[in-house]
Amino acid sequence: MEFQLLYHEYLNLKFNRGLPSLQTDPFEYCYYEDDRAELFFAGREDESFPEWTYELQPRDPNYILHPDWQPVLSxxxxxxxxYDELILYYLLFTINTTTSIVNVNPYNAMNDFMKNYCFFQLAQLTSSARLNDEQKQQLREFFFFFYLYTHPVNEETLYSFSFSGQDLIHTKTHIHVEHYFSAYHDHYKANCKKYSDKLQISPEEIDACKHLTLALLRTIEGKSARLVMPPEEGLEAVLQLINDVDTLLSIYFENKTALFELIRGFLSNNRSNPYHEHCFRTLLQNYVCYID
Structure with a gap:
């Protein structure tokens, strides 16, 4: 499965674009009765991708004076x-729920937008030629902080991770998150029978979850191909600036008037829909983050 296709399917459903479903095997989106949508394995609806680890959540040591057990991967x-094990579990769950489509209301609208906005921007930074390494690192840390903050996560998780170059690490232990997530999935895949009372998916399905989780992580780290938002009539100019930060910076520094005319023209367009509005908000947020 190509992650770009899954991302486009996510946007198609999230903004009710009404387009034919894309090829996202072995996963597919399914709706709950309340119109939330999650990724499930194609043909079955008994275990979603973000929740397959639910029964594997470590015991919380914060409620015990002297925890007397060891981490599973010690x-x-x-x-x-x-304590570190629980924080890494929270991060795993947070990253996997990037694929979730939630019901947006006035209370969660800003968090929902910013988590998705920051995820998308983390996928853009590496390819920029106009930003220097220091600027990329500052923006990477900024976007990742708010990606977690707007999930939201607890304070311990929020401040437990940092970047070493493009590698996301658990700061206290210097464990590379990619190494930990890979070992985590491999452990449960190899010991599927041992955990049969807590696992509802097969070793092959655990492997598929591993590949998707690592694809999400590498997107956050900027190690994958740059994500792009899918085309739509009337959005060509806006999407060109969203999908390539360098183009936005170029037009601003070389011809500010053209950028402001584009924004004015969009506002005068009466064909707005949820996807149009999302793209326009993304462009305005880019102006704040990269220019203002």
Whole structure:
């Protein structure tokens, strides 16, 4: 499965674009009765992608004076304690729920927009030629902080991770998140029978979840191909600026009037729909983050 196709399917459903479903095997989106949508394995609706680890959530050591157990992967990550293990689990869940389509209301609208906005921007930074390495690093840290903050996560998780170059690490232990997530999935895949009371998916399905989680992580780290928002009639000029930060910076510094005319022209267009509005909000947010 190509992650770009899954991302386009996510946008198609989230903004009710009414387009034919894209090829996202082995996953497909299914709706709950309240119109939320989650990724499930094609042909079955008993275990969603973000929730397959629900029964594997570590015990919370914060409610016990002296925790007397070891992390599941302590043999592989010797400097990790049970507090670190829980934080890494929270991060795994947070990253996987990037694929979730939630009901937006006045109370969660800003968080929903900013989490998705920051995820998309993290996928853009590496390809920019107009931003220097220091600017990219500052923006990467900024976007990742608000990606977590607007999930939202608890304070311990929010401040537990940082970037070493493009590698996301658990700051305290210096564990590379990609290494941990890979080992995590491999452990449960190899010990599927041992955890049969907590696992509802097969070893092959665990492997598929691993590939998708790592695709999400590498997108956040900027190690994958740049994501782009799909085309739509009437959005050509806006999408050109959204899908390439360098184009936005070029037009601003070389011809500000053209940028402001584009914005004015969009506002005078009466054909607005949820996807149009999202793209326009993204463009305005880009102006704030990259220019203002």
């Amino acid at each position: 043999a592989s990550f010797k400097n990790m304690d049970v």
